[in-house]
Amino acid sequence: MIIDYIPIILVIIVAAAFAGIVVLSSVIFGPKRPNKIKVMPYESGKDPIGTTHERISIKYYLVAILFIIFDIEVIYVYPWAVQFKSLFNDFGIFAFLPMFIFLIVLELGFLYILMKGGLKWD
Amino acid sequence: MPANNYEYFLLLPHIVLSVGIVLSILIEIFTRKGKEVLPWFSSLLFLFVGFYSIINIDKNFFIFGGMVEVGGRASIFNFIFNIAALLTVLASTDYIKKYGINYSEYYILIQSSVLGMMVMAMAHDILVIFMGLELMSICFYILAGLNRKRSSNNEASLKYFLLGSFATGFIVYGIALVYGTTGSTSIQNIFENFMQYFNNILFIVGMLLLLIGFSFKIAAVPFHMWVPDVYQGSATSVTGLMSTAGKAAAFSVLLILLGTSLSYSSPIVFRNYFSVIAVLSTLVGSIIAIAQTNLKRMLAYSSIAHAGYMAIGLAAGNNYSFAGITFYLAAYVFMNIGAFTIISLIEGKDETRLTLNSYAGLNKKSPFLAAMMSLFMFALAGIPPMAGFFGKYYVFFGAIKSDLTWLAIVGVLSSLISVYFYLRVVVYVYFMNENEQFEIEKSVGSNLAISLTGLLVLLFGIFPDSLMNLIVNFIK
Numbered sequence: 001m002i003i004d005y006i007p008i009i010l011v012i013i014v015a016a017a018f019a020g021i022v023v024l025s026s027v028i029f030g031p032k033r034p035n036k037i038k039v040m041p042y043e044s045g046k047d048p049i050g051t052t053h054e055r056i057s058i059k060y061y062l063v064a065i066l067f068i069i070f071d072i073e074v075i076y077v078y079p080w081a082v083q084f085k086s087l088f089n090d091f092g093i094f095a096f097l098p099m100f101i102f103l104i105v106l107e108l109g110f111l112y113i114l115m116k117g118g119l120k121w122d
Numbered sequence: 123m124p125a126n127n128y129e130y131f132l133l134l135p136h137i138v139l140s141v142g143i144v145l146s147i148l149i150e151i152f153t154r155k156g157k158e159v160l161p162w163f164s165s166l167l168f169l170f171v172g173f174y175s176i177i178n179i180d181k182n183f184f185i186f187g188g189m190v191e192v193g194g195r196a197s198i199f200n201f202i203f204n205i206a207a208l209l210t211v212l213a214s215t216d217y218i219k220k221y222g223i224n225y226s227e228y229y230i231l232i233q234s235s236v237l238g239m240m241v242m243a244m245a246h247d248i249l250v251i252f253m254g255l256e257l258m259s260i261c262f263y264i265l266a267g268l269n270r271k272r273s274s275n276n277e278a279s280l281k282y283f284l285l286g287s288f289a290t291g292f293i294v295y296g297i298a299l300v301y302g303t304t305g306s307t308s309i310q311n312i313f314e315n316f317m318q319y320f321n322n323i324l325f326i327v328g329m330l331l332l333l334i335g336f337s338f339k340i341a342a343v344p345f346h347m348w349v350p351d352v353y354q355g356s357a358t359s360v361t362g363l364m365s366t367a368g369k370a371a372a373f374s375v376l377l378i379l380l381g382t383s384l385s386y387s388s389p390i391v392f393r394n395y396f397s398v399i400a401v402l403s404t405l406v407g408s409i410i411a412i413a414q415t416n417l418k419r420m421l422a423y424s425s426i427a428h429a430g431y432m433a434i435g436l437a438a439g440n441n442y443s444f445a446g447i448t449f450y451l452a453a454y455v456f457m458n459i460g461a462f463t464i465i466s467l468i469e470g471k472d473e474t475r476l477t478l479n480s481y482a483g484l485n486k487k488s489p490f491l492a493a494m495m496s497l498f499m500f501a502l503a504g505i506p507p508m509a510g511f512f513g514k515y516y517v518f519f520g521a522i523k524s525d526l527t528w529l530a531i532v533g534v535l536s537s538l539i540s541v542y543f544y545l546r547v548v549v550y551v552y553f554m555n556e557n558e559q560f561e562i563e564k565s566v567g568s569n570l571a572i573s574l575t576g577l578l579v580l581l582f583g584i585f586p587d588s589l590m591n592l593i594v595n596f597i598k
Contacts, residue, residue: 104144105144108144108147108148111151112147112150112151115151115152116151
């Protein structure tokens with residue numbers, strides 16, 4: 001019962017304490033000699049351009065959301081594909097049909113977005 | 123698949139509706155005539171699915187390894203959902219043009235939400251229930267905010283989404299705890315060994331979380347905070363569907379849970395919970411509704427009170443009260459959709475005529491609407507020749523059978539309070555001088571929906587046995 005979970009709680013406490021001590025000790029004991037280049041925002045080694053609070057077009061957000069469709073597709077198709085041989089031996093054509101229907105419905109959603117102009121950039 | 127082909131054939135209503143949704147999307151994206159075609163297409167779909175289900179009510183089986191029940195109780199609920207959606211579609215063809223949400227997605231979302239409700243009503247497995255619940259709720263979140271240019275719509279949608287997902291969180295956590303303690307998601311398995319699990323604190327917490335989540339969905343006090351704002355902010359036709367079919371779907375799940383527990387042990391363990399919910403909902407709903415002058419808000423509080431009356435039946439926990447709740451839900455669906463349709467005709471383009479004042483002297487403008495409005499108000503108040511009376515009668519009868527007479531008395535008292543604000547509408551309609559001049563819109567679909575609901579409310583009120591015999595045979 002609950003007593004079984006005590007090791008997990010202990011691990012969490014130890015991990016949090018260890019991480020906290022490491023970070024804190026570097027803050028407390030580390031040398032601090034800031035100069036202009038050190039406190040600059042990091043942009044892959046280049047000199048930073050503009051502020052960090054840029055406004056980003058909502059289109060990127062839309063694309064990111066649409067990407068979820070294919071993420072979900074992969075999550076479901078991958079285990080099914082790995083097991084397909086044994087599924088096919090057991091169920092024959094019925095191993096294939098449900099995934100086929102699932103993909104049709106999923107791609108219909110994508111088709112809907114495409115035809116409604118969800119991916120038009122302007 | 124292990125399931126044989128006959129099992130798929132039994133799921134025909136659900137398959138037809140799913141294919142209908144796919145076809146609707148195809149119609150919309152390829153022909154671009156969705157706005158003209160889809161009202162008729164979805165009406166036919168709902169008509170077919172509803173009547174096919176009710177005709178095949180005798181084929182009552184558990185299929186897919188007991189996960190799903192077809193026929194019987196599920197058929198009755200399928201009928202209720204589909205007729206509610208059909209009436210909503212009829213009533214909203216003209217309304218959504220006025221409101222500015224004339225998208226074909228409106229119909230597709232209604233179809234999807236009805237599919238979710240049907241999945242909820244047939245499920246005997248917690249995960250299937252959850253799937254249906256999410257399908258229904260997500261469609262409702264979108265429907266509530268379909269007109270994104272109206273701030274009231276945005277507010278309603280956001281509030282509904284945040285609080286609804288909060289409730290869903292409760293339900294998921296409850297499912298996790300119940301599955302963790304029992305090792306099964308099948309409601310049958312869980313209740314078979316109910317007394318054995320009952321000493322386990324985690325199981326009790328899980329069950330309570332499930333009940334709290336569904337109390338959110340049926341809009342019972344103290345989980346009712348979202349109801350008035352959401353019902354007032356959404357489009358009136360959407361509110362009509364949310365407050366009736368959505369509530370019926372949540373109740374169908376509670377009926378499955380308690381009904382299964384009835385056949386193995388006694389649902390008496392839930393009695394205290396539902397008694398508290400029932401007393402609070404009936405009293406708070408009825409008393410706060412008195413202070414409302416906005417009709418949509420008043421009906422929202424009345425819907426809280428109605429959830430309370432039905433919770434009395436849940437607290438009673440016997441076959442009489444479960445059959446009574448099902449009858450009550452059927453009656454409530456028709457009278458509420460009728461009332462909301464009348465509101466949608468009166469409210470005008472920018473919802474400027476929602477208050478009681480706009481109903482003053484309605485009798486002079488349109489005797490038909492005035493008569494129907496008073497019919498629905500009498501039915502909601504529970505005055506005998508209408509269906510609402512028998513709904514309350516059966517539920518209170520069930521409560522008395524379980525020695526919960528005090529609960530039935532509280533119910534009767536609070537329905538006495540509610541008569542005040544229902545009849546106030548009738549007084550405004552017939553006995554006040556009109557103080558606003560406006561034309562009432564002509565809408566064939568809405569008038570048809572109002573006439574149909576009025577007819578059904580009277581029919582179920584005068585011949586309650588016609589529906590009640592059907593329900594009693596199949597609520598087990």
